[in-house]
Amino acid sequence: MKRVPRPKPPEGFALIRLLCGGICNTDLELQRGYYGFSGVPGHEFVGEVVEASRRDLIGRRVVGEINLCCGGCDWCRKGLGRHCPGRSVLGIVKHPGAFREFFTLPERNLHVIPDSIPTEQAVFVEPLAAAGEILDQVSIPCSSPVAVLGDGKLGLLVAQVLRAYGYPVHQYGRHKTKLRIAARAGVETEMVRERVPASEYDWVVDATGSPKGLADAVRMTRPRGTIIMKSTVHGLAGFDTAPIIVNEITLVGSRCGRFEPAIGLLRDGLINVSDMISERMPLDRAPAAFRAAAKSGVLKVLLT
Ligand SMILES: [Zn+2]
Ligand SMILES: [Zn+2]
8 A cells, every 4th residue: 555654653552563454345345435534444454563551562463453442431431432432443434544564553452362373364353353243232042043144254254153152054145165164164055046035034144245135134034033234235225124114123233343252263263264365465465455355256355
């Protein structure tokens, strides 16, 4: 990306050197002008702490929570800084991102990565935390089948996380090779050809990233069932909402999650992220890496 000078970390912030970055769909959408952010992108990263007031962090490999919160409001006091109204977000809202050699983040956002987790796996902690957020929001009875719609990066992580927690997971997608990754983790997979099955699940996760995904999810959900919405779709979702009311379906929006359980899942070898890496490119080839990440069929592109 652009050449930028080494930033001076403010009080309480660490200076971090990028070891590995992951390109996610949000980064691609930023480039298309959503969110009105034009700075350095990048929020999925593993870095090495170069400067920090906490000596124990220096030289350590870290990942970092992407929401920079005020620390003093009601949300922050409840430990929900992810909803702090004054927040900025690494590489997305008012804070320069991680796709450059050096960047800053508050020390309290950082989590040291255990030595047993390779850097290329640890870079998945942020999206894995977002996948795990579902289980912090809804309590799904343990033997209840969960349908996951979509076999992109987030869909594959959601399916694997739910499987790791013991749920029978049925994943619906359009790409054989991607579904195979989930199948190896014990997920039952199904190719969607025309229509998804009607009224079959009490729990449905929409991770399609497409405007049609929610309509499909509504179709699949049984009366009184719950849909967890994991796709940020821009623009209006144009579909018939009557079945949501008639069938009394609960819609749950879901975004970022806690890092600790995500790190635990990787440490225990419960999530196969290695198969999700499509390409690795050096940071100075970031524009080409972004083009590669935007191609259909491509999963995670890493910047190294
Ligand atoms: Zn992301
Ligand atoms: Zn706050």
